[in-house]
Amino acid sequence: xxxxxxxxxxxxxxxxxxxxxxxxxxxxxxxxxxxxxxxxxxxxxxxxxxxxxxxxxxxxxxxxxxxxxxxxxxxxxxxxxxxxxxxxxxxxxxxxxxxxxxxxxxxxxxxxxxxxxxxxxxxxxxxxxxxxxxxxxxxxxxxxxxxxxxxxxxxxxxxxxxxxxxxxxxxxxxxxxxxxxxxxxxxxxxxxxxxxxxxxxxxxxxxxxxxxxxxxxxxxxxxxxxxxxxxxxxxxxxxxxxxxxxxxxxxxxxx
Amino acid sequence: xxxxxxxxxxxxxxxxxxxxxxxxxxxxxxxxxxxxxxxxxxxxxxxxxxxxxxxxxxxxxxxxxxxxxxxxxxxxxxxxxxxxxxxxxxxxxxxxxxxxxxxxxxxxxxxxxxxxxxxxxxxxxxxxxxxxxxxxxxxxxxxxxxxxxxxxxxxxxxxxxxxxxxxxxxxxxxxxxxxxxxxxxxxxxxxxxxxxxxxxxxxxxxxxxxxxxxxxxxxxxxxxxxxxxxxxxxxxxxxxxxxxxxxxxxxxxxx
Numbered sequence: 001x002x003x004x005x006x007x008x009x010x011x012x013x014x015x016x017x018x019x020x021x022x023x024x025x026x027x028x029x030x031x032x033x034x035x036x037x038x039x040x041x042x043x044x045x046x047x048x049x050x051x052x053x054x055x056x057x058x059x060x061x062x063x064x065x066x067x068x069x070x071x072x073x074x075x076x077x078x079x080x081x082x083x084x085x086x087x088x089x090x091x092x093x094x095x096x097x098x099x100x101x102x103x104x105x106x107x108x109x110x111x112x113x114x115x116x117x118x119x120x121x122x123x124x125x126x127x128x129x130x131x132x133x134x135x136x137x138x139x140x141x142x143x144x145x146x147x148x149x150x151x152x153x154x155x156x157x158x159x160x161x162x163x164x165x166x167x168x169x170x171x172x173x174x175x176x177x178x179x180x181x182x183x184x185x186x187x188x189x190x191x192x193x194x195x196x197x198x199x200x201x202x203x204x205x206x207x208x209x210x211x212x213x214x215x216x217x218x219x220x221x222x223x224x225x226x227x228x229x230x231x232x233x234x235x236x237x238x239x240x241x242x243x244x245x246x247x248x249x250x251x252x253x254x255x
Numbered sequence: 256x257x258x259x260x261x262x263x264x265x266x267x268x269x270x271x272x273x274x275x276x277x278x279x280x281x282x283x284x285x286x287x288x289x290x291x292x293x294x295x296x297x298x299x300x301x302x303x304x305x306x307x308x309x310x311x312x313x314x315x316x317x318x319x320x321x322x323x324x325x326x327x328x329x330x331x332x333x334x335x336x337x338x339x340x341x342x343x344x345x346x347x348x349x350x351x352x353x354x355x356x357x358x359x360x361x362x363x364x365x366x367x368x369x370x371x372x373x374x375x376x377x378x379x380x381x382x383x384x385x386x387x388x389x390x391x392x393x394x395x396x397x398x399x400x401x402x403x404x405x406x407x408x409x410x411x412x413x414x415x416x417x418x419x420x421x422x423x424x425x426x427x428x429x430x431x432x433x434x435x436x437x438x439x440x441x442x443x444x445x446x447x448x449x450x451x452x453x454x455x456x457x458x459x460x461x462x463x464x465x466x467x468x469x470x471x472x473x474x475x476x477x478x479x480x481x482x483x484x485x486x487x488x489x490x491x492x493x494x495x496x497x498x499x500x501x502x503x504x505x506x507x508x509x510x
Contacts, residue, residue: 029409031402062402093433093483100420101427141416142425147286147317154284157409158416161396165355170397172356178348228348 010106010116010163011037012156013075013082015131018044018123024055025153026120027063033160034167036063039075039117043068055153072119072131079117081109084127084135085155087148092129095137102139103162118159123152180230191232192219198243265361265371265418266292267411268330268337270386273299273378279310280408281375282318288415289422291318294330294372298323310408327374327386334372336364339382339390340410342403347384350392357394358417373414378407435485446487447474453498 012030017023017040027038040047047068053060060066069075076082083102097105106116119135121127132138141150141158150158175182183191196205196215205211227235267285272278272295282293295302302323308315315321324330331337338357352360361371374390376382387393396405396413405413430437438446451460451470460466482490 025406028402028406032398032405032409034399057404059402089431091433092431093435093486094431095428096431097428098425105428138431140425142423143287143416143419144289147283147314149312150287151280151283154287154409154412157412161398161413161416164398168397170353170395173350173352173360176344176347176349176351176393178346180348231348 020049020051024052029157275306279307284412
């Protein structure tokens with residue numbers, strides 16, 4: 001029986017990576033996205049690698065040990081479905097999916113006990129076709145066709161990000177009200193009354209003909225701001241202080 | 256009248272960026288995603304910057320000149336809606352949206368003549384709260400809460416990627432058939448007939464009781480492979496050659 005927890009998220013396989021910095025930055029990007037199964041096929045430099053450690057800014061300490069393999073076949077051996085990340089068309093009869101599609105598909109396959117891997121080639125060259133032929137599907141990231149070359153770690157990040165998003169429950173939009181509930185309409189209308197009373201008192205609304213439209217415009221403005229209770233209290237204070245300033249000045253003028 | 260083409264995609268504003276490498280990598284990530292309006296607020300090092308040039312791997316040559324401003328207010332002056340990228344909760348009464356939501360919202364606002372910016376803070380510190388208060392909304396990228404610290408250029412990449420995806424028409428899944436059409440069922444069934452005839456001839460299907468199930472299993476396997484016309488032709492050839500090998504051996508044995 002396979003250890004299912006071990007395969008709860010996809011493996012990332014870097015085939016013949018050249019620079020330690022890119023391996024480390026890939027590990028950081030993986031952990032950003034909750035991925036921890038990093039496999040290297042025949043890395044150019046020795047492993048472990050101090051440049052990789054530095055670029056990972058602590059990611060390796062929070063992941064199982066990186067596995068190093070001599071061949072791509074060995075690195076993929078325990079997996080059941082493998083995506084090959086490629087930028088260019090490979091002229092191979094194979095499904096081509098976007099990273100977004102792959103993430104959802106991988107989630108479904110893992111739920112059905114699949115063990116998934118995403119395979120990336122070396123910097124500059126990418127995967128060789130013999131490696132691509134071992135994969136089940138090609139995964140691509142749709143980018144600016146005139147400038148699509150991605151750094152290795154950034155390619156890993158985008159694939160990982162889609163994996164993370166496919167399981168994410170963050171509400172797409174919410175309002176941080178800084179601890180204060182949103183004002184009710186009654187609280188808002190009380191403020192309208194206070195505000196308009198003071199505008200009448202100071203003469204701002206003295207043009208009777210323009211008054212109704214002006215009042216509506218101001219109410220529309222406050223309505224669009226979606227005020228919190230705290231903000232309504234603050235605005236009451238602002239109007240009160242501005243009015244008392246006017247009153248004080250008025251008294252002074254009379255002196 | 257504003258030059259609408261100038262604002263057809265969002266501006267990226269980097270506030271007090273420290274390292275040239277990160278500015279250059281951000282420019283590369285921007286151009287990967289079709290964004291070209293890069294603005295710097297009070298960068299630590301002189302501008303232009305050779306480290307930025309190197310990290311951009313040619314992106315600056317394909318973008319309008321980077322604009323440098325002394326203050327955040329100046330950098331945002333011509334925009335109508337600004338998102339502040341923040342990782343942590345700012346305790347401010349403001350909408351908080353995911354990068355994915357922001358991308359769609361930004362597309363809608365631009366379609367309605369809005370001029371959009373995404374503002375990023377310095378490495379390590381992020382945006383100061385005085386800068387955040389100038390923005391209309393906070394944009395966040397939902398990542399592994401235990402390891403969410405993103406490199407500046409990677410944050411720019413994820414926001415840019417969502418922008419790019421919001422306007423992308425790439426089919427999420429397709430089959431590259433390497434120039435050959437998919438085989439029709441008739442072509443597939445012809446191959447089944449050829450294959451099974453040779454399996455009968457060589458004796459592989461000699462067990463009459465097991466034969467129907469075995470045949471169904473093999474047909475299921477070929478059906479799942481979604482063969483192209485070229486692949487069916489190749490398989491006819493494989494079966495023919497394997498059979499002739501058997502026949503040749505048969506002749507040899509008889510010699």
